[in-house]
Amino acid sequence: MWNVARRPRWIAMLVLCLAVAAAFALLGQWQLERSVDEATVIDRDTETVQPIDRLTEPQRAVTEAMAGHVVSATGAFVPGEFTVLSDRQQDGESGYWLVGQFRVGATEAERQTGPSLAVAIGWAPTSAELDGVIDRLPDGPLEITGRYLPSEAPTDSDFENGEHSSLAIAALINQWQSVDDVYGGYLVLHDDVGQQLISSPKPSEEVQLNWLNIFYAAEWVIFAGFAIYLWYRLVKDAWERELEEAAELAAQQSRDPQKVD
Known part of the structure; x- marks a missing residue:
């Protein structure tokens, strides 16, 4: 051959x-x-608290470099603009999130026209337990801290019965009564206002091929x-x-x- x-x-x-x-x-x-190359880990400090306006700005999408940073914001929750999300997992248990509209601004005048930030306030095994959390929220301006995360995608929630399970900024905008500018992500609250904190661990830095x-x-x-x-x-x-x-x-x-x- x-x-x-x-x-x-x-x-x-x-x-x-x-x-x-x-x-x-x-x-x-x-x-x-x-x-x-795509598995390369970028070493970044996500745990040092920084003002949210230093990390991002309203109407801006959450990039990979932004996601997971702990930020602070000064403002106030908008009365009556709260949403309960169902089927939220925590420690292997299904429960509910309380999400509020937070107007960012140092003064009363700034908060009237300031940007809105969705804040995941707390978790509870039943929706009834979240009713009292709203009453315990401080009146007036306050400074909050939490982990800034990207918006979730809308899901086929049971809108006819008023149930929602996804923290989608686009869906919240349709529910809030008064909205000007909106941040593209949401904040998971780290401050204890009498509710069970939502688990928001530090972003994983493991290399994944x-x-x-x-x-x-x-x-x-x-x-x-x-x-x-x-x-x-x-x-x-x-x-x-x-x-x-x-x-x-x-x-x-x-x-x-x-x-x-």
Whole structure:
């Protein structure tokens, strides 16, 4: 078989297959590098409290760099603008969140037209327990701290019965009576105002590989190996075909030695 493989035609075919295999291998390396690059952890201080207007501004989407930072805000809760979210998990138990509209502003005049911030105030196993939390909230201006998180996507909640399970800023805007500017994320309150605090742990800094890119890298390696195998299979087929033709010619000559092709 290797006598066939050393012919110029098949050497040229081998060079072509090796070039294709090299291209596939480079693509596989690129995909593997992407999976590692996307797993790189950016060391950032999320636990030092900073004013929310230093981290972000109203109408701005929450980026990955912003998400999870502990921030502070001065303002006041808007009376009557509270929403209860159902099916909120905490420590393996399903319960309810109380969410309020918080007007950010240092003075009364600023709070009248200031931006709104959705604040997840507390968790309770039953919605009835959250009724008393609203009454215990301080009247007037106050400074709050909490972890700033991106808005959740709206879900198919049972709106006909007034039930909501997702903290979606877009949905809250439709419920609030008076809204000017709105922050793109929400704050999970860290201050104890007589309610069970919502669990909001520090963002995970574990390295997580992009397994989809690793899968693609493995595919390119398989394709590269297949290119080499294809050359081997074509050479072997050509060799076997020549053996069959030689055997057929020998059989014809044995039957009719005088026959000349």
